[in-house]
Amino acid sequence: MYKFAIVGGGFGGLVSAIKLKDFVLFEKSKILGGCGGYFIRNNLVFNSGATTIAFMGKNEFVYQFFESFGIKLDFKEHKLAFDIIDVQDNKVFNFKEVINSNEKIFEKIYYNPLALMKFLFDFLKVSNLNEYEKHALIISLQSSKTPFEIFKKLSYDYYLSTWAIFKEGFKNLIESIEQRIISNGEIIKECEVVKIKKLSNYFEIETTNGIYKAKNVILNLDPWNVNRILGKNLLKLPKENNLWHALVLYLSWKVKPLKNYYYLILDRNLKTIHAPFVSFFENGTITISAHYKNYYNEKEIDHLLNVLKSMNIEFQLITIANSKSFEKYTGRYKGYVGGFEMSYINLISSFLRGLKKDGIYFMGDYYFPGQSLASSIIRAKWLL
């Protein structure tokens, strides 16, 4: 009998395991990390989904969380956030600079809700700002001196904080976490949890490897899978029309890229593929991760690759993942990735949605909006 059974070895499950003792962690894949994991192809290590880890400066909370549990991470500090490539205007500008240069305007009006609403309405309507600049402004507005410190931490501060560059993407990160957590519990990979039954004072966990028992259960799964595994509708399901699929292109490069490691492509010709984010890694790989709602137009992929070519980058396309791949490898229902966008309402509703119920804890990005690892750490601090 274990004290805790953790289902799912994504960031939410890993952070839980760092905090706990006497646990068993079940992961259905060969590799831990889920949407923040990695895979190896053509002898190259690729990040599967997430590419940025923020708050990794020596005085910042994600770094300090790892340090407090004795997890030594080998990474390079990155303070430049990302650059935005405005394809039509042929301009490149830094997101962090946009936020910094507008912060003062917002601090003045922040404490007057009417002025704020009017300002937002008028300003965003008539301004010549492009959609990313508007986004940056809204983020800085929402977060300056807000009493919701957590909200602030996960939005605007994300871009201003120090990010981590790992040499082989998240392979180093996952392996360092894994090494640390095996001293306090057991990790069982390639083991899918299929059913969980609550008995008088423990849970019976049916897996593809056999039956296990635990006093407490932490489910690091989306709410559809939670309900399926429990065989009842314990959690209210989110509205599907607000959710996103991921599209990721995995490439390799030969020549050291430009000044930054991260670029957001702003291209008004992309209609079905949203916010493509290009990440360069020092091991010679690139990922371009983007979102789509119901479908994407294949031609827009060529378009994206042409943008890279226009940046004089010599690359090779290795493979592509979409919602089907994410559903297959991470078990995400219909391949929906990411939880909810950060807004006050989502913060409150997802927090309520994820309160401990029937003796079960809920971790992962469906239960706390924000940036994966950072939000998992905040949630684990509160909850576990």
Ligand SMILES: Cc1cc2nc3c(=O)[nH]c(=O)nc-3n(C[C@H](O)[C@H](O)[C@H](O)COP(=O)(O)OP(=O)(O)OC[C@H]3O[C@@H](n4cnc5c(N)ncnc54)[C@H](O)[C@@H]3O)c2cc1C
């Ligand atoms: C393309 C993309 C880009 C992103 N970019 C960033 C970024 O740059 N920065 C950032 O902070 N965040 C980013 N995110 C978000 C971030 O990756 C996620 O928020 C985070 O990884 C979610 O972690 P999780 O633990 O909640 O869920 P998951 O990563 O989905 O973990 C769930 C785990 O459970 C396992 N599992 C599922 N069912 C079972 C079962 N029945 N039994 C056992 N195991 C099971 C899965 O295999 C998986 O490992 C990105 C996400 C995507 C998809």
